[in-house]
Amino acid sequence: MLTAAVLLFAAPQYLSGRIVRQGMLNDPHILVEASDALRDAQYKPTLDASRGLIETPFASSWKGSSKPKVTLVEFYDYACPYCKASNPHVDQLVRENPDLRVVYRELPILGDNSVAAARLSLAASKAGRFQQFHDALYAAGRPAPRQILRPRARRRSIPSPSTTRQSRPNSGRTSRSPVNSVRREHLCSSLVTACSAAPSATTP
Numbered sequence: 001m002l003t004a005a006v007l008l009f010a011a012p013q014y015l016s017g018r019i020v021r022q023g024m025l026n027d028p029h030i031l032v033e034a035s036d037a038l039r040d041a042q043y044k045p046t047l048d049a050s051r052g053l054i055e056t057p058f059a060s061s062w063k064g065s066s067k068p069k070v071t072l073v074e075f076y077d078y079a080c081p082y083c084k085a086s087n088p089h090v091d092q093l094v095r096e097n098p099d100l101r102v103v104y105r106e107l108p109i110l111g112d113n114s115v116a117a118a119r120l121s122l123a124a125s126k127a128g129r130f131q132q133f134h135d136a137l138y139a140a141g142r143p144a145p146r147q148i149l150r151p152r153a154r155r156r157s158i159p160s161p162s163t164t165r166q167s168r169p170n171s172g173r174t175s176r177s178p179v180n181s182v183r184r185e186h187l188c189s190s191l192v193t194a195c196s197a198a199p200s201a202t203t204p
Contacts, residue, residue, distance in 0.1 A: 074086075
């Protein structure tokens, strides 16, 4: 009787542990899925609280539907080759899904050129020319300091960090602001022309 009682209470725990262990050995991806589920549960309150701010585009920094059922947020850096490579695929998603909106968020983490390019992107977005600027800059290549066209950028009403100066206190001389110490971004003639000639986009 004692042996039967021990087996009755111990067997389920012993067997369940062996079943779980064997299941994980047979399909190790269960561990990855469990880790992802734990991460999602941990970050869900933070994401839910910030979702409105994240999914609301800055000015014209978006593509796709003005009344979306699904919103995809892309954090990107113009100096990131993977971001550049994904751009045509994101455009394909927009074309194939009329209820999709892609919201773009600058994340310039790869150096001074990234910061300068992001500043121009925000300026183009405020002017309603984000889509044209975004695609043209990616088409031009990785941002580089020697190819910025300051005069044409000024004429086309796209502010450039390289044109900003600030006066030193109690001095008649001018000096470059911290923005101007940033290495200059890649901006070609076709880019500026495209940004100025294309119809502007409005914020939904």
